[in-house]
Amino acid sequence: MGGDFNVVRRPEEKLGACIHRKVMGEFDAFIEDSALVDLPLNGGSFTWSSRREDPSFCRLDRFLVSPEILQNWPDVIQKLFLNKISDHSPIAIRRISWNNGPKPFRWFESWADETGYDQVVEEAVTQSKGKGIGAVLKTCKSHSKIWLQSRSKRNPDSSSILEKMITDLEDLVQNEKATSVQKKN
Template sequence: MIDLNWVCGLWGNNHCRFLQKEMVGNSGGQLFIWDSNCFDVTNSFISDFCIGVHGKWMSTENDFSIINVYGPHDDHNKKRCWSFLYNKICGSSDEAWAVCGDFNEVRDAEERLNCIFSESRAKMFNEFIDKSKLIDIPLGKSDDYPIILKDDDRNFGPKPIKVFDEWLNNDGIDDIMKGVWAEDVGGGSLALKTKSSQKFGNLEGEIEMFKLVANALELRAEHGLINEEERKQWLDARREWFQREQIKANMLKQKARIRWTLEGDENTKYLHSNLFEEHTTSTTSLVNLVYPTLTSDEARCLESPTCEEEILMAINDCGNSKAPEPDGFNLHFFKKFWDVIKVDVVHAIS
């Protein structure tokens, strides 16, 4: 049986509280731990499929609720689970919600590897997410990864520029970059950010607007009250809605990749720590060994100035999402605007 002393030992100090759901057979057990100095829990609940807490962040007094889910496997209980979560979220006040855990379900076939994908289950899961107005945050490399939720007011200064692929699809961005880069080398980042803010700044609002229009016309169609013009409006609204949802998903995925690049993965860190760990081993003498050397022509070739063709070849050999640093211009930017920026890039490298 888990008690507070055991949880405090696991947590590392006594400033914690926990909520536990017992196992059913060999599965379904859950343990929820939080820092009692940061989060004040006012209410909690345990259901067949999840455990959750309601409370306030002590630093901001903002209401917040977290649900930890362990999803069922069969269709009947999946419906019960999604219905329970929807009623829990939508039946509350305007507080913020985080829903996490193991849902035992996927949103599309690409997430289901080496096993059977159920389109009907995925549809039911997606409908729950949409109706609850939740945002799906991609996890990246693993779906089994512990998370720590922190409330932190530290100010790290201005945010560095991150070039998202969706920005580069803006209408007229080519002409904007030509004008800005000619006047102020490097000013292209501000132009991209400004233009993209104009197009994507109200992305959530546009998604909700087109979604409401599509759903309203779909309801009329179900009752046979829609004419040909309204049917066209319905199709247009659905197309605009789904396009913006895809843009939103792509930007979230790219943000997740940037985050993972910055912080890494525990498995990667463990591998590197062992890979570069010093080991005491016997060494072999290297005396009188003959190594191949460069010819004079090869040495001169290495020392010669880098040309534009070599730089462009190196850029084209890299994936679009790659960047010299996690924050900054990715290789998609360099490829798209090469004719505009190549003189400055070659000068900087040479």
């Protein structure tokens, strides 16, 4: 079972806000009565932030699993991921030693429109000519990775720019909401 429970289990799971000990105790009792296990959280301590000038932080999101899950997969954890867009940070349940083999290579059609990418493919095809389609694809994959890395070095802040634009838009929407509430009052 997983999600936003909107309550903390321990005082150290909340920072900068008041603690409701009764609700906290009830939630802890629910977990124990249900014989569930709250998995360790790796990657941080808090899954939610108020994002205000004087912020508060809480661990509201979690996965609760049965002991049977831990018998089959004793290395299961909760992984916290960085999130600059929402007030909740995403979490995932995963095995520490999880290995599904090599990551698949993804090709995006938009790359074909990029200047110079056609030359990358031509070079890869020429280099692996006569070795079969598997060799051609493998060479295209390695050449494409090199091309992507060089492209990222030329535009290192592209994701940062998009994240800033999203944050600015969220702030604009919040300010407009605050202004309309003030006008109503």
